[in-house]
Amino acid sequence: MMDDKRRFALVGTGNRGTTMWGEDLLAGWRGFVDLVAIADTNALRAERARTMIASNAPIYGDVDTMLTETQPDLVIVCTPDDTHDDIVVKALESGADVITEKPMATTVEKIRRILDAEKRTGRRVDVSFNYRFAPTAARIKELIDAGEIGRVTSVDFHWYLDTHHGADYFRRWHAYTDRSGSLFVHKATHHFDLLNWYLDSEPDTVSAFADLQMYGRKGPFRGPRCKLCPHKASCDFYIDIGADPFLDALYEQPAEIDGYFRDGCVFREDIDIPDTMVANIRYRNNVHVSYSLNTFQPIEGHHIAFNGTKGRIELRQYEDQPWETPPEDVILLVRNFPKGQPAVEHIKVPHSSGGHYGGDDRMRNMIFKPGIADPLGQRAGARAGALSVLCGIAALQSAQSGKVVRLADLMPDLFEAPSAPRIAAQSSASGGRR
Ligand SMILES: NC(=O)c1ccc[n+]([C@@H]2O[C@H](COP(=O)([O-])OP(=O)(O)OC[C@H]3O[C@@H](n4cnc5c(N)ncnc54)[C@H](O)[C@@H]3O)[C@@H](O)[C@H]2O)c1
Structure with a gap:
């Protein structure tokens, strides 16, 4: 019924807003949502997006007027990373719930503004961590939670961006730390969030190195x-x-x-983010993580391995590479002491269609379709958004200072809250406006 639909406003009509949260959302979830407003500082892009989305929602150049005039139940934020906090806070204060694209924010102050506003207004912030919903991620989470490899003691996690995808971050605003927080925040927020979720713990201490090796002034x-x-x-x-x-x-x-060109030169002298990054992270539950992010590879995808007291889980997730790969991913479950069980299991997980290994569709189902259970805690809220960003801020600070950085030193209040919910367990879904 029309009245049950969530009246949502789309803020930011770049690629992500127009496709994931515009055209695709209305195509697949039309029964659950109604697009009541579009906002973007670029009126022509908003108009082009509206045509692509096939909507007749009104277009606004500023978020305040849009919120006052259309009173949406839900605001979906798809603007550049450094602008998320302002829009999220305004939306929450107007009485709307929010879905924000990752990273939730780019600085400690911006994280704090969002957490404070969520608490003050009692509304809900969802963070778009679609990788949690990838079929391989869900299967790995099940295996870890079931104790298949005992207690996880360390993780090897390496993410590879190819020369197409990786370079895209150096063409636009992502290439500046004050806009994106660097790729330790902009991109690694996904990866740090996956770790936090897999390990059901919080990062404690980070040491990192980062350099510019290919792009910017190195060109x-x-x-x-x-x-x-x-x-x-x-x-x-x-x-x-x-x-x-x-x-x-x-x-x-x-x-x-x-003047926002999509094909900016990747060799601009003023690019100030690294393109090659490694970090060691110690978790509160004493798991040690070895992480890296590379941005000019001939392959796209990641490798992750969990080392536990009873065995090891390993995945090489192929995304794009110049050789043929099978139609399914294979998770290796290898046992230290098989005792009647197989020493190794090849767990096949078929590819799903859609963005982020099918994660985008599953996440939209979880957020918009009523009654979808969340046994793995895949739906992510503001605390998860905060922790993964803070880990990236700590990594960048460590790389710049040459020192080991404790997250609690950067943002003590995030860890002092007496009733801080666990990463996965956020406040329950809310319906319409107050
Ligand atoms: N979850 C994912 O996997 C995923 C994938 C891609 C992008 N993203 C995120 O989505 C967001 C958008 O990415 P994109 O590539 O579409 O960016 P983009 O730069 O192409 O588009 C951003 C749009 O926001 C508009 N804008 C800028 N400031 C604004 C403001 N203050 N108010 C209203 N509109 C404003 C711009 O004019 C532009 O149209 C980013 O935060 C990015 O990190 C997430």
């Missing part, structure tokens, strides 16, 4: 942007934005309004 030459670049013919990272009609429509002409 051999530079130009204004790919489209106008004199090095088109020789640059390995040249892209023709016009060859992708979707990106061209959403970004090229709208860039005339705000």
